[in-house]
Amino acid sequence: MINASLTQLASALAAKQISSVELTQLFLDRITQHNPSLNAIVSTQPERTLAEARAADARIAAGEAGPLTGIPLAHKDIFCAEGWASTCGSKMLADFVAPYDAHIVTRLKQAGMVTLGRCNMDEFAMGSSNETSHFGAVRNPWNTQCVPGGSSGGSAAAVAARLTPAATGTDTGGSIRQPAALCGLTGIKPTYGVVSRYGMIAYASSLDQGGPMAKSAEDCAMMLNAMAGFDERDSTSLQRPAEDYCAQLQQPLKGLRVGLPKEFFAEGMDADVRACVDTALAQLRELGATTVEVSLPNSGLSVPAYYVIAPAEASSNLSRFDGVRYGYRAPEYSDLNDLYCKSRAQGFGAEVKRRILMGTYVLSHGYYDAYYLKAQKIRRLIARDFANAFEQCDVIAGPTSPSVAFALGEKSADPVQMYLSDIYTISTNLAGLPGMSVPCGFSPSGLPVGLQLIGPWFAEARLLQCGHQYQLATDWHTRQPEAFAG
Ligand code: GLN
Numbered sequence: 001m002i003n004a005s006l007t008q009l010a011s012a013l014a015a016k017q018i019s020s021v022e023l024t025q026l027f028l029d030r031i032t033q034h035n036p037s038l039n040a041i042v043s044t045q046p047e048r049t050l051a052e053a054r055a056a057d058a059r060i061a062a063g064e065a066g067p068l069t070g071i072p073l074a075h076k077d078i079f080c081a082e083g084w085a086s087t088c089g090s091k092m093l094a095d096f097v098a099p100y101d102a103h104i105v106t107r108l109k110q111a112g113m114v115t116l117g118r119c120n121m122d123e124f125a126m127g128s129s130n131e132t133s134h135f136g137a138v139r140n141p142w143n144t145q146c147v148p149g150g151s152s153g154g155s156a157a158a159v160a161a162r163l164t165p166a167a168t169g170t171d172t173g174g175s176i177r178q179p180a181a182l183c184g185l186t187g188i189k190p191t192y193g194v195v196s197r198y199g200m201i202a203y204a205s206s207l208d209q210g211g212p213m214a215k216s217a218e219d220c221a222m223m224l225n226a227m228a229g230f231d232e233r234d235s236t237s238l239q240r241p242a243e244d245y246c247a248q249l250q251q252p253l254k255g256l257r258v259g260l261p262k263e264f265f266a267e268g269m270d271a272d273v274r275a276c277v278d279t280a281l282a283q284l285r286e287l288g289a290t291t292v293e294v295s296l297p298n299s300g301l302s303v304p305a306y307y308v309i310a311p312a313e314a315s316s317n318l319s320r321f322d323g324v325r326y327g328y329r330a331p332e333y334s335d336l337n338d339l340y341c342k343s344r345a346q347g348f349g350a351e352v353k354r355r356i357l358m359g360t361y362v363l364s365h366g367y368y369d370a371y372y373l374k375a376q377k378i379r380r381l382i383a384r385d386f387a388n389a390f391e392q393c394d395v396i397a398g399p400t401s402p403s404v405a406f407a408l409g410e411k412s413a414d415p416v417q418m419y420l421s422d423i424y425t426i427s428t429n430l431a432g433l434p435g436m437s438v439p440c441g442f443s444p445s446g447l448p449v450g451l452q453l454i455g456p457w458f459a460e461a462r463l464l465q466c467g468h469q470y471q472l473a474t475d476w477h478t479r480q481p482e483a484f485a486g
Contacts (some may be wrong), residue, residue, distance in 0.1 A: 089124065098199070180397075186216050
């Protein structure tokens with residue numbers, strides 16, 4: 001059961017081979033057994049979870065089940081969920097119990113999914129290794145001396161170790177795709193605006209996008225069917241006809257044009273990653289795709305532009321944490337100003353403070369034109385590069401991350417090295433495009449490698465089709481870390 005796909009779980013539930021309560025208990029037990037060595041899950045509420053499972057069983061018995069009814073999942077701790085501590089990995093929100101559900105939490109609940117618990121994450125989703133969490137680092141199930149990636153590292157580690165069949169994540173600059181790659185999973189960041197940001201604690205609002213993380217493209221497609229859709233409470237939510245992300249999965253890849261950006265295949269990518277990505281591209285060609293070289297000339301500017309724009313937005317978004325309305329308040333202060341200063345100084349971690357400082361700086365008078373405005377112009381150029389490239393191809397392929405999972409502590413003293421973990425993923429967010437990572441092999445040290453697929457706006461179904469067809473021909477996505485097999 002722990003390796004079953006969502007489709008297999010749905011059939012087992014429909015055939016009454018297992019009840020949702022039994023399935024949920026199985027995963028709750030696995031969390032109890034394995035989470036202490038991973039720190040992937042930060043909170044559970046077994047009573048509440050089992051009540052949801054009983055309600056799902058009743059729905060199944062009444063013949064009112066949908067494709068996800070009764071299947072458990074875990075949410076990244078960035079999504080507000082009524083009655084759940086929703087901490088965003090921060091001391092600032094360590095005691096914050098959300099009074100309402102994020103849009104996607106509501107949607108997945110309506111679909112009948114059962115919440116197992118909440119996934120650890122980098123503080124306010126700032127990080128690429130899950131080491132900035134107030135609740136401690138998460139460990140990679142493939143090698144517990146290594147990071148799982150970030151910021152959705154808890155979600156990734158939990159799915160990889162089979163503590164949950166699927167999880168939610170968010171991606172501002174790579175936080176779904178990079179941890180998916182480092183943990184051997186499939187994860188998709190949809191087109192900006194496809195999934196509502198309502199109730200998703202804001203980091204950089206023009207870049208943030210929620211999405212599913214699971215074992216396969218097919219599982220992600222099923223989840224996205226429930227998560228996507230217009231929501232009037234998010235002003236950037238897109239009003240489009242509903243789409244079935246599973247509809248295209250079975251179509252063969254014959255004739256698909258895959259663009260390979262020459263900038264992605266220049267220096268910077270580790271040889272182990274390169275070898276797996278090259279093999280995956282050969283496999284796509286065997287499946288009937290053709291490859292063509294394309295160019296994204298401004299992609300080298302994506303990391304610097306992102307580290308102006310994202311901190312700028314973060315400095316504004318995080319100003320709401322003032323110790324007055326909700327969140328952490330310093331126990332002692334002399335006046336209102338002191339209350340603000342002490343609450344923020346004590347409530348935020350070092351990386352978050354660094355971003356707030358950078359963001360405030362680039363937005364300040366005299367620097368706005370020099371940094372923020374220039375970064376916005378580069379953002380437009382990056383989007384235009386993609387539009388040009390997509391005249392020659394249907395999807396773009398390349399590595400998700402320049403390296404496999406690195407050791408805990410290896411990059412934490414060097415923010416720039418850490419920021420470069422997202423060198424291949426960030427441009428997608430700047431352009432608002434959908435991007436996906438699928439497992440495509442292992443390094444000689446036994447760590448997973450991810451293949452990234454990027455599409456034009458609204459090409460989620462095509463990306464998922466590519467991933468699914470590739471997964472029909474390969475078995476990387478079925479591998480499981482041995483230490484967590486039993
Ligand atoms: N690692 C990037 C950052 O720290 C991206 C994080 C994300 O996508 N949330 O900002």
